[in-house]
Amino acid sequence: MKNTNSSPTHTGLTIECVLPDSIAAELEIKAGDRLLAISGKPVRDIIDYTYLSTETELTLEIVKMNGEEWEMAVERGEGEPLGLILPTPVPKRCGNTCVFCFVHQLPRGMRSPLYVKDEDYRLSFLYGNYVTLANITSSDLARIKEQRLSPLYVSVHATETAVRETLLGNTAIKPLLPIMEELASAGISMHTQVVLCPGLNDGAVLERTVADMVALHPRVASLAVVPVGLTRHRKGLPLIEPVTSAYADEFITHWQARALDIADRLGEPFLYLADEFYIKAGREFPPLETYGDLPQLENGVGMVPLFLEEGKEVLAAAESSSPLTVTVVTGESAYSCLSLFLVELGKITGVTFRTIAVANRLFGESVTVAGLVAGRDILAALADLDLGDLVLIPDVMIKEGEGVFLDDLTIDELEESLQVRTVVVESTPAGIYGALAGR
Structure with missing residues (x-):
């Protein structure tokens, strides 16, 4: 390992996380350090990191948070990860003005x-x-x-x-x-x-x-x-x-x-x-x-045929459940397919399903897919309805990892307004069936 004074500015990538018990952790690399190069090749983004880190013998150039520059030789087993978590690339902006741009x-x-x-x-x-x-x-x-x-x-x-x-x-x-x-x-x-x-x-x-x-x-x-x-x-x-x-x-x-x-x-x-x-x-x-x-x-190609096929498998394996009344929210385009499945699932499980197709007031009636349904449109669609014991929201309506709809309403705020237990489920027959037992 070689420590040198760093130059005033550095390129490379700021390390977001170092996995415990990894090679990087053993080398005392920390979150906040910057990865400059691997085996002499500059690292511009996570793609470079993945491409350049495939060899079993590597040299890492790191700039520590205090400005010190470290150069470390690494030997590892075939396929053994270094243990660095790096940021997603900042997207390049689009210069087009497409006539259909959403x-x-x-x-x-x-x-x-x-x-x-x-x-x-x-x-x-x-x-x-x-x-x-x-x-x-x-x-x-x-x-x-x-x-x-x-x-x-x-x-x-x-x-x-x-x-x-x-x-x-x-x-x-x-x-x-x-x-x-x-x-x-x-x-x-x-x-x-x-x-x-x-x-x-x-x-x-x-x-x-x-x-x-x-x-x-x-x-x-x-x-x-x-x-x-x-x-x-x-x-x-x-x-x-x-x-x-x-x-x-x-x-x-x-x-x-x-x-x-x-x-x-x-x-x-x-x-x-x-x-x-x-x-x-x-x-x-x-x-x-x-x-x-x-x-x-x-x-959006093959989703419905896949849902129909997976629905047959779920129905074949489904069993009687505790008596429940469940409201399932969807977009208008998926309503027919989903409601037919839920009718059959209800016959087997004894659960009473109510399928609600939410009209898209935010974007307009021509937008019918579930993934573009806003939280406040759901509130409007469910107002004054008897929602039963449970409300199921398909995961495609929610921003992954953040629990918010397109209009920034959170799933917790939706549940509080509805005063009914509200659960986000995978948008598949298995996801819906699993929610019945809290799986």
């Missing part, structure tokens, strides 16, 4: 992080965030290829440059296909999406986009088409036609058959239509097996 459609008065638009390939790799690659640089591409940052999640929207520029509200972007071709040639896998705006990127434009993505298979592993989400707060924004029930029905008729043809040609599912199309059209969902390994689940 951030631009938010009402005033919500918590400030909701108004931040990020566009960062690092968060795409780490967390599956979708990015347009509009701000990607040559050095970014070089890093992605060198560190094998795969898979990435890419918002394609349209491969025709002029249409894409219109959708992104940005004429200073490079053509997307050459970038994706470069990544594909380097072995980088990508999952892609199209936010469908009727009259803008459907029809022949979508046909070309799908063909371009198919041509990049298998490096482009999946393509999801999701309908544009429009709130009632679009003042001053370009006019976008909504996806109506009739449009969704016609869209499914054409593209579900195309998706099956493409899957036959490629030997695996590739093109996926978001659940919302089927809900809007009132159409039956395709079998769960047509969704492959559910690569677009977090994008």
Whole structure:
């Protein structure tokens, strides 16, 4: 170990936590120290840390909180973690002004992080965030290829440059296909999406986009088409036609058959239509097996078919329970699927379920997904109702780890207002059934 006087300023990352009994703890590294480099390579973010710390013999350069610079040689067993917890990268801001951007459609008065638009390939790799690659640089591409940052999640929207520029509200972007071709040639896998705006990127434009993505298979592993989400707060924004029930029905008729043809040609599912199309059209969902390994689940693709399949398993294993009256809250789009499951679960368990679809007053009636339901809208929907013994709130309505809704109402404040025990549950059949026994 070498101690030297540090320079006045340091780069690197501030260490948030050191795991007990870890290598870092034995080396007396502390939270608040800064990790400068590993084996001579600068550490810019947690991705560098993960990439550079794979060797069994390492040299760590640390700046202590008192300004001392330590250099430490480390030998460890294969796969033995160093024990450092580092911060999430600060997201790069998005420079696009997409005509369908949900951030631009938010009402005033919500918590400030909701108004931040990020566009960062690092968060795409780490967390599956979708990015347009509009701000990607040559050095970014070089890093992605060198560190094998795969898979990435890419918002394609349209491969025709002029249409894409219109959708992104940005004429200073490079053509997307050459970038994706470069990544594909380097072995980088990508999952892609199209936010469908009727009259803008459907029809022949979508046909070309799908063909371009198919041509990049298998490096482009999946393509999801999701309908544009429009709130009632679009003042001053370009006019976008909504996806109506009739449009969704016609869209499914054409593209579900195309998706099956493409899957036959490629030997695996590739093109996926978001659940919302089927809900809007009132159409039956395709079998769960047509969704492959559910690569677009977090994008609202396959959630309902998965729920239905898991519901069958839960019902087969369910047992009689203590008599309870339970109110289950959901969004309007999930109401039909959820209520049918709860009717059957009630027959087996003896529990009386009441399913409440919450109308979205915050964003407008066209926004029907459970994940965008606000706490005060729940209060309005449940006012003056006999809620029984227990209220169940799906976890998708709550910010993870913080217990707050989109409008900053907390789950504790909701429970206090309702005067009924209120529990956040996993948004699955097993999560609901488990809540009956306090599991």
